[in-house]
Amino acid sequence: MEKFDCIVIGAGNGGLVAALTLQKKGKNVLILEKGLAPGGVATSFRRGRFEFDASLHELCGYGELGNKGEIDALFERLGIESKVEMMHAKEAFHVVDKLTKDEYSMPVGVDNFIEKMEEYVPGSRDSMTTFFGLCEDIQDALSYLHSEKGAIDEKDLYQKYPNFVQLAPYKVNAVLEKIKMPKKAIEILSTYWVYLGSPIDDLSFVHYASMVYSYVLYGPAIPTYTSHELSRVLENEFKNAGGTIYYLSEVEKIDVEDGEVTGVQTKDTSYATSHVIANLSPKVVYGKMISKENVPIENCQLENERILGARGVSIYLGLNASCEEIGFHHYTYFLSNNLNSKVEYKKMQEVFHGNVVGVVPNIVNKKASPEGTCILNLTSLIFGDAFDKLVNKENYFDVKEQLADFLIRSFEETTGISIREYIEEIEIATPLTFARYTGHPSGVIYGYMAKGYDNLLPRTFSEEEETRIKGLRFCGGFGARLSGFSSTYLNGEDVAMKTLGE
Ligand SMILES: Cc1cc2nc3c(=O)[nH]c(=O)nc-3n(C[C@H](O)[C@H](O)[C@H](O)COP(=O)(O)OP(=O)(O)OC[C@H]3O[C@@H](n4cnc5c(N)ncnc54)[C@H](O)[C@@H]3O)c2cc1C
Structure with missing residues (x-):
């Protein structure tokens, strides 16, 4: 049986950084990833002549020369800073209040x-x-x-x-x-x-x-070649440092004996280790991957109390005209029914609510799509179980199309920009898509709701207390720093250092 100092389950942002950190500290690390590519949702996909980023709209904490942010500092520690090409937006955000029709464009720089x-x-x-x-x-x-x-x-x-x-x-x-x-x-x-x-x-x-x-302070940042570029660079660095990564290797079981991790199992292979870092939801790990008698009751209670965060619908549009021709002037369009987040949050418990974030990567990155074209990504969050209740086997594809139609219409009506006539490629991702892709419960894309005990500081300070099975830790969007690119990268390093300490 192959034996490793640490096995990382899942090659998402958190998993890749955790694995690379440990490997660079001289440990022998294996990543087991159920999919075919590194990065989890930090990836891209091709439709026709367009390469779409599956998730990254903007990365926070990535500075420019002479003004280092937390993420470029982390990338420097990992030895990859010079291997990625990043670009910065000049505008922090553009928000439209649908209720009053007021618009606010907020610049970068304090x-x-x-x-x-x-x-x-x-x-x-x-x-x-x-x-x-x-x-x-x-x-x-x-x-x-x-x-x-x-x-x-x-x-x-x-x-x-x-x-x-x-x-x-x-x-x-x-x-x-x-x-x-x-x-x-x-x-x-x-x-x-x-x-x-x-x-x-x-x-x-x-x-x-x-x-x-x-x-x-730094401006929203994006990699020139989508978040896939970041994931590939992390993967290459890990492999060059001697790390092992197996794709199409879904972990089904984590072996625990006397309260300590002893190994993991995929469908046909067992691996020995005393340290596992799971880039997954603890709900899945405690609920499905560890035999019942080995799951601490306190962890079960905690997982039952936690509320899952937002689900998401993303519409990826490849448009056959340039930003200038179509009339895009902003990188990020936040379109809100109501600028009061409490009121808006309630409305977003419906599926068709019209709160949309639109991102036009070409405004920052001329290479985002072929000349004379541009990309628009529309993302809409859904809270609670409204999507699960609405969708069934029979109506899924209809709902998907209705949602795309609704979100495109919402964007057009709010901004006054026509996009429908320029659509050359379209792809639609729903909570079901994200559930199948990541394996996270209900396809949540934001880990747990950042609320009460699951806010950043209580999570950070209680992380060790929650570690009741010796050798088992969690990283990524369900980890202590919560969701987001920067948080999951930093959390990957935190968890690796704690594992190293142990
Ligand atoms: C549409 C969308 C837009 C977003 N926009 C932004 C943004 O603009 N800025 C930002 O900061 N954040 C954004 N986010 C959030 C950010 O992408 C995530 O928080 C972050 O990428 C999650 O990283 P993670 O480490 O949790 O790994 P995940 O991406 O969740 O990856 C988990 C990995 O584990 C693998 N896995 C699961 N189960 C198993 C198993 N049993 N065995 C082996 N492997 C397994 C999966 O295949 C996957 O590769 C967005 C997310 C989405 C979906």
């Missing part, structure tokens, strides 16, 4: 952002300046937490980062109201809530502020 907000919402300057001051404190504290890899000296944390410690328990709206930010500015500033999948009265201020700050 000063520019504050200035623009003052133009839209006179009297917001002081509170916006306070907000970005807090963001800076939070970012410093989070960098400290990451550098300590969880072995935190609490006294040190209190002394060095008092703002961070004080803000830690509060939700986004509570802090923004406390610093007297005008209501309209709060609404515009909370545009990114859909990226974390929780309305601002549930979402941790610290988490949200750190994400907004990264986007505004």
Whole structure:
């Protein structure tokens, strides 16, 4: 039987970074991936003459020369920084309030952002300046937490980062109201809530502020050749460091004896190891992969209490005209029925709700599709089980087409930009597509809801306590840093370092 120091199940962002980190530290690591390619949803696919990114709209925390962000710093540690080609958007976001028809375009750069907000919402300057001051404190504290890899000296944390410690328990709206930010500015500033999948009265201020700050400070980043480029580079680096990766190798069982991991099994092969890092949902791991008598009751209880995060519908459109011809001027279009995230979140428990994020990669990356063409990705989140209730074997393809029609219409009506006549290629992904592809329950694309105990800080501080089977850890979107490209990359490194420590 082949034996490894650590086996990583799943080659998503978290799994690849965890495996590469351990391999570079001299460990003998195996990745078992059920699919054919690295990256999980960080991949691309081809339709006709278009190469679509399956997931990445924008990466936060990737700086430019002389202004290093957390992710390029991580890539440098992993030895891949010079091997990827990244581009940056000049605009942080463009949001349209469907209710009032008001539009807000927010630039990159803290000063520019504050200035623009003052133009839209006179009297917001002081509170916006306070907000970005807090963001800076939070970012410093989070960098400290990451550098300590969880072995935190609490006294040190209190002394060095008092703002961070004080803000830690509060939700986004509570802090923004406390610093007297005008209501309209709060609404515009909370545009990114859909990226974390929780309305601002549930979402941790610290988490949200750190994400907004990264986007505004460095600008949203994308790789020139889709997220597949990032995944391939990580895979190559892992293999060059001596790591082993087997594709079409779905893990069915994790062997546990006396509370400790002893190996894993695919359909036809067993591997020995005392360390497993699962790039999967703990619900699947505890529910299906470990025999019942070996699953700690506390982990069962926790998994039963946790609420799954957002599901997603993505429409990938290859258009046979350029951005200029069609009339696209923004990279990211956030189209909201209501800028109040609490109201919008409720509406998004329906399937046909009209909250759409549209991304036009060609605005940032001229190479995103052949000359004279462009790409538009429309993504719409769905909360709860409305999709599962609506869809059955008979109506699935009809619902899929109705959804595409509805989202295209919503985009056209809100922006006044006609796209239908330019469609050359179209692909539609639903929660079912993501469920089949990733294996995550109900096809969720955002791990757990970032709410209560599942917000960033409680997750970070209780990660070790939740590790009740010796040698078993989790990484990726269901991990302690929650979902997103940056979070899953960083979490991969965190988990690798903890495994190494063990
Ligand atoms: C449409 C869409 C748009 C998004 N946009 C953005 C964005 O713009 N910015 C951003 O930061 N984030 C975005 N995200 C979120 C981000 O893509 C995810 O949070 C992140 O990629 C998840 O990484 P992960 O490490 O959890 O791995 P996953 O991508 O979930 O991969 C898990 C891997 O495990 C494998 N696997 C599962 N079960 C098994 C098994 N039993 N045996 C072996 N292998 C197994 C799967 O095949 C898969 O390769 C988006 C997601 C989607 C779907």
